[in-house]
Amino acid sequence: xxxxxxxxxxxxxxxxxxxxxxxxxxxxxxxxxxxxxxxxxxxxxxxxxxxxxxxxxxxxxxxxxxxxxxxxxxxxxxxxxxxxxxxxxxxxxxxxxxxxxxxxxxxxxxxxxxxxxxxxxxxxxxxxxxxx
Amino acid sequence: xxxxxxxxxxxxxxxxxxxxxxxxxxxxxxxxxxxxxxxxxxxxxxxxxxxxxxxxxxxxxxxxxxxxxxxxxxxxxxxxxxxxxxxxxxxxxxxxxxxxxxxxxxxxxxxxxxxxxxxxxxxxxxxxxxxx
Amino acid sequence: xxxxxxxxxxxxxxxxxxxxxxxxxxxxxxxxxxxxxxxxxxxxxxxxxxxxxxxxxxxxxxxxxxxxxxxxxxxxxxxxxxxxxxxxxxxxxxxxxxxxxxxxxxxxxxxxxxxxxxxxxxxxxxxxxxxx
Amino acid sequence: xxxxxxxxxxxxxxxxxxxxxxxxxxxxxxxxxxxxxxxxxxxxxxxxxxxxxxxxxxxxxxxxxxxxxxxxxxxxxxxxxxxxxxxxxxxxxxxxxxxxxxxxxxxxxxxxxxxxxxxxxxxxxxxxxxxx
Numbered sequence: 001x002x003x004x005x006x007x008x009x010x011x012x013x014x015x016x017x018x019x020x021x022x023x024x025x026x027x028x029x030x031x032x033x034x035x036x037x038x039x040x041x042x043x044x045x046x047x048x049x050x051x052x053x054x055x056x057x058x059x060x061x062x063x064x065x066x067x068x069x070x071x072x073x074x075x076x077x078x079x080x081x082x083x084x085x086x087x088x089x090x091x092x093x094x095x096x097x098x099x100x101x102x103x104x105x106x107x108x109x110x111x112x113x114x115x116x117x118x119x120x121x122x123x124x125x126x127x128x129x130x131x132x
Numbered sequence: 133x134x135x136x137x138x139x140x141x142x143x144x145x146x147x148x149x150x151x152x153x154x155x156x157x158x159x160x161x162x163x164x165x166x167x168x169x170x171x172x173x174x175x176x177x178x179x180x181x182x183x184x185x186x187x188x189x190x191x192x193x194x195x196x197x198x199x200x201x202x203x204x205x206x207x208x209x210x211x212x213x214x215x216x217x218x219x220x221x222x223x224x225x226x227x228x229x230x231x232x233x234x235x236x237x238x239x240x241x242x243x244x245x246x247x248x249x250x251x252x253x254x255x256x257x258x259x260x261x262x263x264x
Numbered sequence: 265x266x267x268x269x270x271x272x273x274x275x276x277x278x279x280x281x282x283x284x285x286x287x288x289x290x291x292x293x294x295x296x297x298x299x300x301x302x303x304x305x306x307x308x309x310x311x312x313x314x315x316x317x318x319x320x321x322x323x324x325x326x327x328x329x330x331x332x333x334x335x336x337x338x339x340x341x342x343x344x345x346x347x348x349x350x351x352x353x354x355x356x357x358x359x360x361x362x363x364x365x366x367x368x369x370x371x372x373x374x375x376x377x378x379x380x381x382x383x384x385x386x387x388x389x390x391x392x393x394x395x396x
Numbered sequence: 397x398x399x400x401x402x403x404x405x406x407x408x409x410x411x412x413x414x415x416x417x418x419x420x421x422x423x424x425x426x427x428x429x430x431x432x433x434x435x436x437x438x439x440x441x442x443x444x445x446x447x448x449x450x451x452x453x454x455x456x457x458x459x460x461x462x463x464x465x466x467x468x469x470x471x472x473x474x475x476x477x478x479x480x481x482x483x484x485x486x487x488x489x490x491x492x493x494x495x496x497x498x499x500x501x502x503x504x505x506x507x508x509x510x511x512x513x514x515x516x517x518x519x520x521x522x523x524x525x526x527x528x
Contacts (some may be wrong), residue, residue: 004403009425009426010279010426010439011286011421011426013278013441015278017284018279021187022154022157022161022275029154031408033462035404043307043461043462045147045148045409053190053191054191058185065279066429136271139268141297142410142411143290143296143410145410146410147414147461149411152406158275162273164329177277279441289417293417312412314449317454319452319453321452322449323449
């Protein structure tokens, strides 16, 4: 599991006084950096290997401006050419949001999905995180 | 069904050269304005009645900068105190993304969900849009 | 002068109940699309010719969610290898924000600024907009 | 001077392969949290005391995805009812952007600017940062 601490920003809020829901995909994508680095060391965009197929996010509670948010990130499924990242957002010891993202291992030159190598599967499985 | 046309912006793109996936929740939320107006005429935030419980988005193809995107928005489910909004993004006659959002009818004073009135159910059902 | 009408989105607001100031650079960059097209027809990113050197934005009044915003865009200065874009945001017949952006005509291969051709200068000067 | 370290996100990039310029106002506003706290302890939005009058940002170099960015924040001017925040973004030991923001001390009930108290002036002057 990877853990990242996020400082909330005034611009993250919305008129209801809390963090707007559209920030979660942004926070979650940012917190997947260590996953991206398993595929692309140094995050060199010329060597990108992943495509995002879908994501889903559930909101469990209000997220407040002014208190740090902890994002927990891990792997909940490894398939033949795709895998799921499961993530949670925690604030003040409460789980305030959770989400799952499906990434496909993709060859941008050939423009098609490729089977994950055993090395990549192993690297992913080193960071398990289960959905409740 | 509601239809909104969106001009893509340079800041919507990412380093892979396409529109970044995190723009879709923003576009979709924006295109739900007419749904919000069924609950809160004039979009007066003091009278807000909805809470977002979850959303999911699928990506069917790359979205390009420089060509307008059409967002189609409708209701795919009406429950007792919640409903689903189904949305699609189209560009150059291809469906490039689709998503579902679950909204709960919420009483912010009492801090709990409330049953949808018959009037609201009827108003929602006037804009059906089915998931394939 | 170019004019673009923008629908405000719930996610554009902040906890003070208005549109957050960080949306203005995004709206203004989006409304510069027609300027970008003078340099790069079809907005093909492989043929990009501009670099942003600086921008400044002044806020003249609150911007509200639920009412369209009109962005007015024009050229306030044409130099030898750079030019200024002046922009205003209007809502409910009030000028709510204004800004200036300095763009440099840039050769990405040679990695240096280049003199604007007479054709480009003329194209820019066809869309004047003065700062008060 | 306040210092905040920022992890870059994939969604911060644009199609030219670098961090998009519209992220700077967002990063800078986030890094002004400690300034906001001088006026509003705990960042309680009900007790907000500031209005943003204008900002300007200069871009000195490309900002890359994958390397942390350091934001330096301090006060460059204290007036009778307003003050300037000067900020710089550094990456890999290069100053990549700088900016100035003018905030007005504002009474939201009376809807007008108020003179900064001596206590507030002193608190601000404890964090000087000069523009070159």
